[in-house]
Amino acid sequence: MQKAISIEGIAHDHAGENALRGVSFSVPSGSLFGIIGADGAGKSTLFRILATLLKPQKGRAQVLQWNVENEYHPIRATIGYMPQRFSLYQDLTVWENLNFAADIMDIHKREKFQILNELLAFSRLSPAKDRRTGRLSGGMKQKLALCCAMVRKPKILLLDEPTVGVDPVTRKDFWDMLAQLRGQGTTTLVSTPYMDEAELCDEVLLLHQGRVVGQGTPQTLCQTLPGSLWNIHGSESLHVFAHTEPPFPLISLYTMGGDLHALAPKGMEGPQILAEVQRVCPRAQHILEATARVEDVLLFALRNGGGKHEPHL
């Protein structure tokens, strides 16, 4: 399959924070590709390298046929980049922000009007067209920022945590927009701290301390968990401390909403697992086998993926 992005052995270290330590992967053309990982895993550094804002210290990164180090002109003309920080002018209206983005990207006057109206319809922001951007809700701002990244109809979208601070309903709208773009052949690279969003991607890359510790479709990633996963429920919300050592022989035990999840060696029976869990959480009452989700996989990787999770240093 044709690759939209390919990266080989990229390393970049600036004072140890958000460093990349030899990352290789490729993104198939037309796919919705997610990046997840711990805070400071290097996600934003990766986006900045691909957006040609930062030169990698080692390795090679290519966007379509172009190299990020010396062919940044055609790359910049091809991509739409939405940085993590809010990138709009607060005292311009929605329309003015779009218009400004179109002007600095040299969109021809004849096309501009049509493109901007299409984007407003696509994002359902038309009714808010004349509202001052600073007065929009957080979710609407993020939709507008996506539209601004799209005025040049980019083949490749780079979205760095676009839905942080956005409520569940608006997040769904936002991801419907991404799914629609995917249908039109756009390649999207997107990072997110929401694991339910990662599950909407064709493929997910798991970054930990600057290294790739997992890659695959959400389904194949979920099959990588060693052992079997169980959900434990009580009549009240259950809790174990994040740093609690799981009672032997459980592999891990953690809260999942009001329930607990236990990762246990294959072959261990439910009642036996429940008895172990009750030693650290006496209010645990019911146990059922659970389907692993991306959040379980990432939690496992953060605890066991080599090196320590940052906050424990």
Add this chain to the structure above:
Amino acid sequence: MSLTFSIQTKGLTKSFGPFTAVDAIDVEVGKGEIYGFLGANGAGKTTAMRMLCGLLQPSSGTGTVAGFDILRETSKIRTRIGYMSQKFALYPDLTVKENLSLVADLYAIPRALVKERIAEAAERSGIQDLLPRRTGELPWGWQQRLSMACATAHHPEILFLDEPTGSVDPLSRRVFWDLIRAEAERGTTIFVTTHYMDEAEYCHRACFLVDGKIADIGTPHELKTRHQVSTLQEVFLTVAQLARRS
């Protein structure tokens, strides 16, 4: 009743011209309670929180926060609350200890107590070994702990947390909620907003705000039973459908 409630409002309202951002809400938060304040972007959460913190004058309604009147005693309220959001920045050029000292001065902690309070706040957040380190060079998770120590060094009665875990990985979010839980167990009232519905499950009670009004409130268990669903995410999606304004 102000002895048992840390926060109590009656008909709290804020209008901006013709737009009613917060529409006559009655909020009662018990001492030591973890109270989740949930809602869509633009539902009025931030406006309500700013009124409770004494940063914004209500258009109408009454209320007390930490026993003080939200209309007339806002400066007293501010000495009795702590506030933290992901956006609030620590000073990256100062050391951990200097950030804590600054906060101690801002809250006018008596000079004789400052040393002890800083040590205690650092210990509770597990950052006692980092006091001489420059804040900006610490990993994000440690900065978050320092923010928590800064917000609680003056022993506030109520801690307001405005989306404290915006862009945080699943493990750090669990670690951070352990800190919140410990703070509540010490008797601090927690008033928290979040867009992560699994975190809402950790609250004693969750309140859903829709178009500036309280659409539903209860323990996670009550809410899920009432709406006949298995997660608070589903409760959110159901309740948010009631919204008329965008």
